[in-house]
Amino acid sequence: MTRTSPGPTVGVVGGGQLGRMLGEAAAPLGVELVVADPTPDCPAAPVVRDQLVGGFEDESTVRELAARADLLTFEIELADPDVLERVTEETDTPVHPAPETLRIIQDKLVQKRRLADAGVPVPEFRGVDTADELREACEELGYPAMLKARTGGYDGRGNVPVAGPEDVEAAMADIAGPAMVEEMVDFERELAVMGCLGDGERDTFPVTETIHREEILRESVAPARAKESVRERAREVARDVLDVMEGRGVFGIELFQTGEPRSGSERSSGQRPPEGEILLNEIAPRPHNSGHWTIEGCHTSQFEQHVRAVLGEPLGTTEIRDPTVSANVLGDIKKRQDAVLSGEETVLSTERAHLHWYGKREVYPLRKMGHVTMTGDDREQLLADVRGLRDELTFRA
């Protein structure tokens, strides 16, 4: 693209915090964003050219977005691949990543099958539609297992652990739809790699260590505190994942680093992967929470990289500048209320600490409201410091 004014315009389906941070990254490059989001005054609105208020799956909204943009992308998996495909064909506005990639990723069973077929190491899994099928699958995979809704889950929603045969009926009823079940991986740690596909280019950011609680990401540590060989293997697996993806953009690739098998495992089939192996957990076809640290930690952030990638401009370097740790600021309250944060003075007065506030009007329990990043040298210290700062930030009156 050539820089003109107004500059190249990217139409983004979704205007949450990822859309907001895409906007922050696009501006210096002279790239404009228009976002489509059903929430009036969505988080991205104050930092982008314009927001269209409309549903992620609403074809007329997406068509209007295409009319305003040189190119379409999405920052949420609730985008509709059929709508995107029709609009791109009708209007000749490219969309990246490819709708087909979104379609594959939206269905966790299809995603896993496609990746397994391509030789990407994944946990053992089975598609299950009934309690009987789930029971049968668990007998092969061993208890405990993880039952997952095939579509629509995020931040742990749609995932139900199955501890033993007595849980099977309730778990299946809980999902209430097409599902898949996976062996419960005995992981040593969770990792993530932001992968990027440009115009004939493929690259990966340094490996992030991700720390979850209640299946929600709490902290990200980069580079991951894993052996160099493990990190190299993680980037290798990420590159293999990228080869399955179509179109351009940044992909959040979540991985398990396996640990020692649980003692007393009831698994029957017995071929657990050895310690220190990498298994793919899930993919997001967009920048991802586990890559927020790249804003301060890398020369090119995952958001700038996504903008460059979808436009077909050269990818930036994925080199890290300094060890970096981020922590999510989540709703620490019991019920939905107006968002009024306190404690940010402490963050703002801490050297090398960076506050990121997403501008959401309402907070509810565990909602992602912002994040805090620190750069430095010693990852243990950074993690302790960032947790301390995060704990100062509260929505409680």
Next chain:
Amino acid sequence: MTRTSPGPTVGVVGGGQLGRMLGEAAAPLGVELVVADPTPDCPAAPVVRDQLVGGFEDESTVRELAARADLLTFEIELADPDVLERVTEETDTPVHPAPETLRIIQDKLVQKRRLADAGVPVPEFRGVDTADELREACEELGYPAMLKARTGGYDGRGNVPVAGPEDVEAAMADIAGPAMVEEMVDFERELAVMGCLGDGERDTFPVTETIHREEILRESVAPARAKESVRERAREVARDVLDVMEGRGVFGIELFQTGEPRSGSERSSGQRPPEGEILLNEIAPRPHNSGHWTIEGCHTSQFEQHVRAVLGEPLGTTEIRDPTVSANVLGDIKKRQDAVLSGEETVLSTERAHLHWYGKREVYPLRKMGHVTMTGDDREQLLADVRGLRDELTFRA
């Protein structure tokens, strides 16, 4: 300020590239910007909450801005201190820096007198209203001298060198208004310090070396390639300058590092400052072109610092991350035309190079259209590399 949504809102008089970069810096902090600028779709418009289209000095526009904002600031000296003073009194909306500081800085003679009175080292100067006064002053200061319009000059406009007595009449006619004349400083290099005044805090960024051609800034090198003692003295002078300023914000403080006196100088009064001294050149009561390198080069950019400062939030660290060099991308064409830049592929594909495009619709000769920044280790190499990249960027068809 407490983070709520919508967040704290800063009303900015002016929406050029400085307003745009303020917007880029404000967004992660959860701070919103509304800008007032007479040019529809000004550079800041696509990255801020809203633009009010109106003149910098237009009282009703500034009053509307105050109604939209928790606090006012300005990114251009053409803001009117009387208007700002009236609006802040009427509406109880604070304005930073203080209008009185803007008033002092707008008149170069008043500025120099105030600083000299406070003990800040400045070149020798005289106020001159007629050709006779100019001739008399030059006889004291020595030829060549620099005649400056007291108000309204920037990027060298309003400055006329006076080589000898034969130039006096023409120079005075050229300025056509109240003026001041200064000794021509034999500088070794030009320096700049971004100073910041917070709520009870005062700090300075590392010293920038500024390289001008045709009195327009071309490149900035940080830290300046001067002896440590010279850099320390520059920050000391900058701190003294800050003590004269009222209100909060970032100030661009331009300095001369004196060199050997010119041979054959005709100066009569003879007390030229010794080599390696620091003399104040000019002050801008806002973020400044010579601080753009802080976006990538420091943990806190001058723009983030200005936002923190005017809001009365804690200042960020001014620590440098890596040696950094920036170069301005100026209009390299003969006459005004639509802005279509080419050559950015080279910048985007160079590691650790960062493109900043201001989104101006028209380019004219020497207009500031963007800048390129590189971080690294070796400042000589960075300067050569950045100049090479800058030279690739052209508006010529």
